[in-house]
Amino acid sequence: MSRSNVVSDSRQPRPSPSSILGSVIDEETRYEAVRSRDARFDGEFFFAVETTGIYCRPSCPAVTPKRHNVRYYTTAAAAQGAGFRACRRCRPDAVPGSAEWNVRADVVGRAMRMIGDGVVDREGVAGLAVRLGYSSRQVQRQLTAEVGAGPVALARAQRAHTARLLLQTTGLPITEIAFASGFASVRQFNDTIRAVYAATPTALRAAAPRRDTPGRGAAAPSTGIPLRLAHRGPYQATAVFDLLADEAVAGVEDMIGPRGRRTYWRTLRLPHGHGFVAVDERPGGGARTGRGGWLDARIRLCDPRDLTTAVQRLRRLFDLDADPYAVDERLARDPRLAPSVAARPGLRSPGAADPEELAVRAVVGVAEAEELVRTYGKPLDAPCGALTHVFPEPAVLAQAEDGRGTLGALAAALADGTLRLDAGADRDDAQQVLLALPGMDARTVAVIRTRALGDPDVAPPGVDVPESWRPWRSYALHHLRTARRSEREKTGV
Structure with a gap:
């Protein structure tokens, strides 16, 4: 593949990393991405340099290494397992995750989503295997074959990233950070940090990068992890924030500020407690630069062990x-x-911060969801602004509804595990369970599959959607809805 297929050229269309990586990608293509510092490939693969012992993201600004010294890895964990340390300049552990795991519905895709959600840290490899319906040995073999690292190594790499984040953005004592990151001991924590970053935890904290322009969310919540x-x-932030504003459930969510500079607040129900999050509608947001960017956020947690899970759930929501x-x-x-894509490059298909909550809300609507929050939601000991409750758990709703109606049946299925909507749930199995619930219609199931299960390729029943939109039909429908909204705003109708 020629360089023009990878490097930006104003005379030719730029192929996507997924279209390149989805075919047979050779080392020449990867090296050209590294040489051109192509940020589109960040997170899709990593490269390591044998002479320095360091691994990087493709867009690393350091001097391009010689071709014969470069090795390529699918995941950061695979590079770490081969003995390479993370680059301190490009921070390869901070890149977006591979988009492949959002699309894939097989066991590897489901496993990667669950590891990201912290399942291995909480339940071990055996727990991951049970959730997937495979033996631990089968899960180990499939992950190692496809991504170059097993579940323990992948979880270890994620713990190291969480630890670096806490070391460089909080004043928590190092001992607390060790256990909050998911490490079983301080010794294991110290050894991992040295192996991954070639520095002690104290040195890593001292080397924390300074933020030039802290986000507006830094004041909301007032304390927490930036x-x-x-x-x-x-990234079309305005469209995502418009949707969240339209759907906001009082007590659990709030949107403040003028359009274009809003901050989205919400509570989260997490494995070890609850948390508050605030995410800024970053002006511009890399909408047209093509090099990516970020959303500023702040998270306040009752238990720091929930940081990894909270971050992953925000990533799925946005x-x-x-x-x-x-x-x-x-x-x-x-x-x-085509006109909408040209006007709105990077339009996203939002997911859910809490899949079970999203399913309930899809069934009852905003007004009734607010009533459920007031009646059955868990009140916060110390409200944060307009945030006063955590959305009620399925078990609470199941008991309250006693199996009555669609809501009662849904809550009972979620509470007893008949229906799973977690990060590693089988989408087809979940759809079949949903369709079997009394009173559940196919259109609501499509919403749940799109949002709660993060399926990028859903077409609601009765909607004429061409096959040529596969595998991105969820995104295509968002383009149609956003374009209609834009037209209404222009005409005032």
Whole structure:
């Protein structure tokens, strides 16, 4: 493949990383991406340099290494397992996750989503295997074959990233950070930090990068962990924040500030407690630069062990691991969608911060959801602004509804595990369970599959959606809805 197929050229269309990586990608193509510092490939693969012992993201600004010294890895964990340390300059552990895991519904894709959600840290490899319906040995073999690292190594790499984040953005004691990051001991924590970053935890904290322009969310919540939630390519923040504002459930969510500079607040129900999050509608947001960017956020947690899970759930809510190049490349071929794609590059298909909550809300609507929050939600000991409750758990709703109606049946199925909507749920199995619930209609199931299960390729029943939009039909429908909204705003109708 020639360099013009990878490096930006104003005379030729730029192929997406997914379209390149989805075919047979050779080392020449990867090296050209590294040599051109192509940020579109960040998170899709990593490269390591044998002479320095360091691994980087493709867009690393350091001097390009010689071709024969470079090795390539699918994941950061694979590079670490081969003995390479993370580059301190490009921080490869901070890149968006591979978009492939959002699309894939097989066991590897499901496993990667669950590891990201912290399942291995909480339940071990055996727990991951049980959730997947495979033996631990089968899960180990499939992950190692496809991504170059097993579940323990992948979880270890994620713990190291969480630890670095806490070391460089909080004043928590180092001992607390060790256990909050998911490490079983301080010794294991110290050894991992040295192996991954070639520095002690104290040195890593001292080397924390200074933020030039802290986000507006830094004041909301007033205390917590400041984050930059990275995304690849363009990002249409306004459309996402418009949707969240339209759907906001009082007590659980709030949107403050003028359009274009809003901050989204919400509570989160997490494995070890609850948390508050605030995410800024970053002006511009890398909408047209094509090099990616981030959303400023701040997270306040009752238990720091929930940080990894909270971050991953925000990433799914804001669809930050998507590959906008692949989506736009496919949808722009359709004359019906081309104008919207040109006007809104990088339009996302938002997911859910809490899949079970989203399913309930899809069934009852905003007004009734607010009533459920007031009646059955868990009140916060100390409200944060307009945030007063955590959305009620399925078990609470199941007991209250006693199996009555669609809501009662849904809550009972979620509470007893008949229906799973977690990060690693089988989408087809979940759809079948949903369709079997009394009173559940196919259109609501499509909403749940799109939002709660993060399926990028859903077409609601009765909607004429061409096959040519596959595998991005969820995104295509968002383009149609956003374009209609824009037209209404222009005409005032």
